[in-house]
Amino acid sequence: MSGRREDRSIYQPELATVRDRKMLNETELYLRLSMDSGVLEYKPGQFVEVSVAGIGEAPISISSSPTADDGFELVIRRVGNVTNAIHKLQTGDKVGIRGPYGKGLYPVDEVKGKDLIFICGGIGLVPQRSFIKYVLANRGEYGQVTIFFGTKTVAQRLFASELSEWDKLEGVEVKETVDKPEEGWGGEVGVITTLIDKIDKDIRDAMIFACGPPVMYKFVLLALEEKKVKAKNIYLNLERKMKCGVGKCGHCQMNNYYVCIDGPVFCYSKLKDIPEAI
Amino acid sequence: MGIKKISKDGFSGLIEGLIAETTVIGVQSKGDKFVYDLLGSSANLRLDYDVTILPPKKYFLQPAEILLRFDGEKYEAEFDDEEFVLVGVHPYDMIAINQIDKLYSEDNFDSHYMRRRENATVIACDVARASENVFASSMGTATVSEGFDILLTDIGDFYVAESATDKGEKLLGKAEGVSTAEDEDLKAREKIQEENKKNLNKHKLGCKPSELPGLLEKAYNHPIWEELGKKCFSCGSCNQVCPTCYCFNVQDEVNWDLKSGTRKRVWDGCLLDGFTKVAGGHEFRKSRADRIKHRIYRKGKYVPEKIGGEIACVGCGRCVGACLTDIANPVKIYNRLIEDIGIGK
Known part of the structure; x- marks a missing residue:
């Protein structure tokens, strides 16, 4: 060939x-x-x-x-x-x-030295885990790492043992919530924004990475707005029907962007000009 | 490359010769309409046609084409390497093909499309008869200067024949009845082209095409999208007949052994229900109003941003005729927006 x-x-x-x-x-x-x-x-x-x-x-x-x-x-x-x-x-x-x-637009280098908050809704933990593990493998280069993970039920949790190992690491905090708890559940109860609402420190300089179902973003963004987080500090990982993956088939297009070749991770300051994004 | 003239008999002879040795696709009549189809005789070629039902795009981006074959485990890419000659492409359709060439070759090179494109010899022709809904004059697409191998202009007993490539030059070299194009022939061609620049205009756009992206910049929340959305059947006819629509879906077909088979791409359309639906059921562009808006924005703003500003509506007017509820006419939409918002800064 x-x-x-x-x-x-x-x-x-x-x-x-x-x-x-x-x-x-x-x-x-x-x-x-x-x-x-x-x-x-x-x-x-x-x-x-x-x-x-x-x-x-x-x-x-x-x-x-x-x-x-x-x-x-x-x-x-x-x-x-x-x-x-x-x-x-x-x-x-x-x-x-x-x-x-995809460009894999996690700003891996730009956010060095910063505190990082990962907001993961359900299977949204999966893509985030790639960056979380990358950060943990280069631990000295990043600040405090906070991981929020929310699922509907306890049974839907993912990587539970990995999460508890991460939580034990210095400078790493993992907080979980479930919508419908069952007996013996020791974490928070409610949707993922309840964890954001409970943050008691100034997170305006932190970098936020969110990934979850489409409906989650609207509420997460509102909660972050309450915390005065600027759009340029927020990154969202978007889901679309990415049929070809190479910017041709048209299915994942949102306004003038193709999620498959321009994303799927986007800075929120950019998404604000893309009405079809969220 | 040069401009010559060829007698009509000479051209018929050339086509007969081509039919004898290769695949020739040409415009032919079908009922009271015209289509591109396999040409069996030069007598069936109708270069006096107004517009074809489907654009010639179907020979490069086929309605269904095999991308890969699989044997249950391994995948083998399949390319269609049959050479063919495409006769009778109008300027607006040629410009549409040129645009898709850019989109399929830039960034990620689509060799399935591009190889088919390279295998084609395109004989274009200036429009001899305006169709019912053409507005190429408004879009600046009534004439074309590149993309073809040969461009014909009917000046009576002769065609003026401009060859733009080696392939075109060689082909004309084989033909009988070719002679030097005299000044008067060139003038006759220029007259036809100048007239087409004015007269292929059954719907008159109220601004320059280059002003459309700016117009759309201000029209995102205009009520027209909801108004059209209420009437739209979401049938996708406008997508199907459009020479610049290039979206596709991918489907696997399995053979009787339930192992081997083919992966095909098939035309898809952004107006169709489910176009943006992901597994699990969420549909990102659910409302018909948004889907109509997307089509217009894609042609008038998004694709132009990818291909250097050229508007991705070439004014063929096919969608105007194909739309079941008579709402697809881009000129009507643009003119309403111009009326309501204005094109000024």
Whole structure:
């Protein structure tokens, strides 16, 4: 195969092998994969198109940190045809991967030395985890790290043991909340904004990274506004139907931006000029 | 490259020769309308047509095309490398193809589209008859200066034939009945082109095309979008017939062995329900008003920002005729906005 760009297809998946799999809860599958040829190089905030032959492709955020040297990790919620098929994959199985895609606009270098607050709604923890782990691997370069994680139920929690390990680290604080608690739940109760409301220090200089379902952003932004956080300090990781991943198919477009090639992480000061964003 | 003239008999002979050796697609009549289709005889070629039902885009970005084949595990890209000649492309459609060329070659190079484009020889022709809804004059797309291999202009007994590429030059070199284009021939061509710049204008845009992005800048919250949204059937006809619409969906088809199969891309449209729906059911652009607005903004503002300012509506007028509820006419929308908001700064 020659190096001519005309000979390559931007839609061709490369094969990866499932190295490890486990269910994190009833609907979320954790996969650790490695590319059969070469290494997947990526930045926090980027995603891949996972391809199941005969079913299709789904855009999935990379959940591991680029600092990890043992493949890459994905977490897939069982929600449609493709993700249901992905859930059937066993260790040793092959799966198609295209990417990584997106600019992965987490300002990895710009926020060095700053306090970081991660606001994660449900599966929104998954893409954030890539940057969280990156920050923890370069711990000395960042300030205080606060992680808020909210789910509907206790059963829907993800990476619970990892969260409690992080919480033990110096300069790291993890706070969880659930909407519908059950007996024995020791964390907060309520939607994710209850954690923001309870912040009792000045967070105007902190950098905020939020990822969650579309409905979460409106309320998170209102709560942050109450705390006088400026738009330029807030980054949101957006979900869209990213069918092609390469800025052609048009599905993920919001006004003049393509989430797949311009995001999916956007600074809120930019999103303010994109009415279709939130 | 040069401008010559070719007798109509000579041109027919050239087409017959091409039909004998390669795939030739040309404009032909279908009922009282015109279509691009496989050409069996030069006698069926209708360069006097007004507009085709679908634009020639369908030969580069096919309604359904195979991107990949899979055998259950491995994926193999598939490219369509059949050479073909496309005859009769009007200037506005040529400009639309030029725009999609940019969009599919820049950033991430789409070799499926681009290889098909390279395999094509395009013989364009100036418009001989204005269609019912054409407004190319308003959009500055009544004439074209690039993208084609040969451009024909019907000046009576002859076509003036401008070759713009080696491919075009070679093709004309093979033809009989080619002679030097005299001053009077060039003048005749210029007259036709100048007239087309004025007369392909059944709907008159009340501003310069270059003023449309600025106009839309101020129109985001205008009531017109809700008004149109109430009438829209969300059928996607405007998308289907548009020469500059290039969105697609991707679908897998599995063979009887339930393992091997193909991954295809198929046309999609931003007016259709579900275009922005993600797994789990959330639909990001749910209201029809927003979808109509998106179509107009994409043509008048978003795509122009990607391709150096060119407006991505070429004034073919196909959407005007295709729309079931008669609301798709971009000129009507733009003129209403001009009336209500004005184009001044």
